[in-house]
Structure formats: structure tokens, C-alpha cells
Amino acid sequence: GAVVSQHPSWVICKSGTSVKIECRSLDFQATTMFWYRQFPKQSLMLMATSNEGSKATYEQGVEKDKFLINHASLTLSTLTVTSAHPEDSSFYICSARVGGDYEQYFGPGTRLTVT
Amino acid sequence: LAKTTQPISMDSYEGQEVNITCSHNNIATNDYITWYQQFPSQGPRFIIQGYKTKVTNEVASLFIPADRKSSTLSLPRVSLSDTAVYYCLVGQDSSYKLIFGSGTRLLVRP
Numbered sequence: 001g002a003v004v005s006q007h008p009s010w011v012i013c014k015s016g017t018s019v020k021i022e023c024r025s026l027d028f029q030a031t032t033m034f035w036y037r038q039f040p041k042q043s044l045m046l047m048a049t050s051n052e053g054s055k056a057t058y059e060q061g062v063e064k065d066k067f068l069i070n071h072a073s074l075t076l077s078t079l080t081v082t083s084a085h086p087e088d089s090s091f092y093i094c095s096a097r098v099g100g101d102y103e104q105y106f107g108p109g110t111r112l113t114v115t
Numbered sequence: 116l117a118k119t120t121q122p123i124s125m126d127s128y129e130g131q132e133v134n135i136t137c138s139h140n141n142i143a144t145n146d147y148i149t150w151y152q153q154f155p156s157q158g159p160r161f162i163i164q165g166y167k168t169k170v171t172n173e174v175a176s177l178f179i180p181a182d183r184k185s186s187t188l189s190l191p192r193v194s195l196s197d198t199a200v201y202y203c204l205v206g207q208d209s210s211y212k213l214i215f216g217s218g219t220r221l222l223v224r225p
Contacts, residue, residue, distance in 0.1 A: 004158075032211060043202070044159070044215040093158045097211055104213060106158030 003027055004096050006107035013084055013114055020080045021110045023094030029074035030096035034104065035067075038091040050077045084114040119203045124220040133190045135219050137203030140184045146206030148179060148186045153200045153218070162201070163188070190221075198223045 003026040013019050023033055032051050036044040048069050050056045056069035066088075068080040077096075081088055091111055095104040120138040127133045139148070147166050151159040163170055165177040165186070176189040190197055202218040 034212070036215075043217050044153075046212055046214065049212060091156065095158070095213070103161055103164070104211070106160065109156060109158050111156065 002103075002105045004030075004094065004105045004107040006092075006094060006110050008110060009108065010111040011113070013112070015085055015114055016083055018080055018082045019084055019112060020078055021092055021094075021112070023077045023079070023096070023107050025075045025096045025105070028096075028098055028105075030077075030098060031074065032097050033071060033077040034095045034097075035069060035077070035079050036093045036095070038093060038109075040091075044093060047079075081112065084112070086114045088112065089114045119205055119216045121201075121203055121216060121219045123217065124222070126222050126224065127193055128224050129194055130192050133193050133197070133221060133223075135188045135190075135201055135203075135221070136185055137188070137205075138185050139203070139205045142183050142205050148177065148183075149204045149213075150175070150177065150188045151202045151204065151215075153202065159202065159215075193221075193223045195223050195225065197221065 005024045007022045034049055035047045037047055038044045046059050047062045048056045048058045050069050050071040052071050052074050058064045066082055071077040091109050093109040095106045097104045147164055149164040150162040152162050153159040163172055163175050163177045165179050167179050170177045178187045200218040200220050202215050204213055
């Protein structure tokens with residue numbers, strides 16, 4: 001149980017375009033979802049916390065107008081990278097938790113390459 | 116959220132026991148200690164969690180001394196497939212955020 005999926009698993013886009021990444025909890029309802037980014041050989045960096053039906057809370061230094069997060073249902077959160085640039089190329093990972101449960105379940109990640 | 120310190124990297128050989136120690140001097144009374152494993156180009160995977168003394172599951176053991184200022188993840192008889200980055204995390208605030216440190220890159224050699 002507790003499976004989190006991400007789509008797509010990898011994407012290549014041109015500079016200036018927008019890309020949407022989906023994060024789904026397949027067999028449970030996630031009250032909270034988190035979005036991370038990870039550069040090569042580095043640790044995960046938390047970008048934002050997303051609660052169903054409310055606005056996302058962004059970490060300091062993360063541009064909310066560039067990284068749009070929507071958590072429309074208890075099983076789906078989306079991250080849209082707007083006007084992507086090569087420096088946005090990274091590995092984006094989401095995680096989800098059930099209310100009252102300490103453990104977070106991570107998705108497999110999405111590799112974004114901006115050319 | 117308590118800050119953690121881990122060795123950057125460790126080397127081992129197949130069949131050996133590996134112990135990775137994490138220092139968390141500022142751990143709060145309510146904080147749990149959690150370890151995650153991450154393979155390249157994959158999301159982290161939960162390994163084990165504990166509060167005090169010793170916790171064991173089918174994958175690993177977690178040893179926590181009485182002062183809880185450190186913890187040791189023990190991987191018995193590692194195999195090549197245990198080559199990964201291991202993260203020690205301590206505590207969560209009310210929003211349940213996880214703050215990842217630098218992790219320990221474990222390389223298991225044949």
C-alpha cells in the first residue's frame with residue numbers, strides 16, 4: 001500500500017515553455033503533499049507544502065509565481081514550472097502523507113531538462 | 116527542526132555489517148528519528164524510525180542511546196544493491212515538513 005506516482009517520469013522542454021508535473025496518491029487520500037527538487041549529487045530541497053483545497057506554502061527563496069502548485073483533490077497535486085529556463089533543470093520529487101500519520105510516501109520523481 | 120550531521124560517504128564490502136551514525140545534538144523531547152534510503156533517480160524510501168533504545172525491522176536496526184543526541188543505522192550483511200544515499204532526519208514541525216541533510220553516500224563493493 002501507500003503508493004505515490006508521478007507523471008511524467010521525465011520531460012524535455014524548450015526554454016520559455018511551461019511544464020506540468022502530476023503527483024498522485026494511488027491507494028490512499030493524502031491530506032498533505034510536498035514538493036522537492038534535487039540537483040545532481042545534492043540532497044532534496046523542500047520547495048512547498050500543499051494541502052488539499054488551500055494555497056500552497058512555499059519555502060523561503062522559492063518563487064511561487066514560477067512554481068505553481070495546485071492540490072485540487074485528496075489524491076492529486078500538480079506542479080507547473082512556468083517559463084522554464086535551463087537552470088530549472090532538476091529532479092522533482094513529491095511526497096504525500098495521510099492525516100495523523102507521521103510517515104511520508106515519496107513518488108519516483110520527474111526528471112526535467114530544459115533546453 | 117533539529118540539524119543532523121552524518122559522514123559524507125562510506126565504503127563497505129558485500130556481506131559486511133554497515134553502521135552509519137548520525138549526530139543530532141539539538142533533538143527535542145518529542146522528536147522521532149527517521150532514516151530514508153535513496154537510489155539514483157528515485158524518490159527516497161522509508162527505512163526505519165525510532166524514538167529511543169533499539170528498533171529493528173526486516174531491513175535494518177536503529178540504535179539510539181539514552182541521551183538521544185545521536186543514532187546509528189545498522190545494515191546487516193550489505194549487498195551491492197544497498198549502494199545508495201542514506202538520510203537521517205529528526206523531528207517534524209506542525210506542518211510535518213521533512214528537512215533533508217546531506218546524507219551518507221554508501222558504496223558497497225564486491
